[in-house]
C-alpha cells in the first residue's frame with residue numbers, strides 16, 4: 001500500500017505551482033476555484049503560497065490519514081513527486097516523519 005495515504009507531507013511542504021494550461025477553464029483538469037494566480041502563465045494550489053503551507057485540496061491529518069479531494073485531477077507537480085524521492089523525504093522530515101527507502105533510479 002502507498003505510504004501517501006498516511007502521510008500527505010508533500011501537500012503541506014511545497015509551493016504547488018504549475019502552468020495555467022492545466023486549469024479546467026483553460027482546457028486542463030485542475031479546478032480553477034482551488035487555485036490562485038501567480039502570474040500570467042503560472043498558478044498554484046491555494047494554501048501552498050502561505051505559511052504554514054497546506055494545500056486546500058488536502059483533507060485529514062498529515063502523518064496519520066489524508067486524502068486529496070482532486071486526486072484524479074491533480075496538477076503535474078503532484079503527479080511527478082515520487083514516493084521515496086529526495087523531495088518526498090525532505091517533506092516528511094519537515095513533518096517529523098521517517099524517510100522512506102529511495103526508489104531505484106530509472
Ligand code: SF4
Nearest residue numbers: 004007008010083088
Ligand atoms: S511526502 Fe512522500 S510519502 Fe508523503 S504523501 Fe508525499 S510522496 Fe507520499
Ligand code: SF4
Nearest residue numbers: 011055057058068078
Ligand atoms: S492537489 Fe492534492 S496531491 Fe496536490 S498538493 Fe494538493 S492535496 Fe496534495
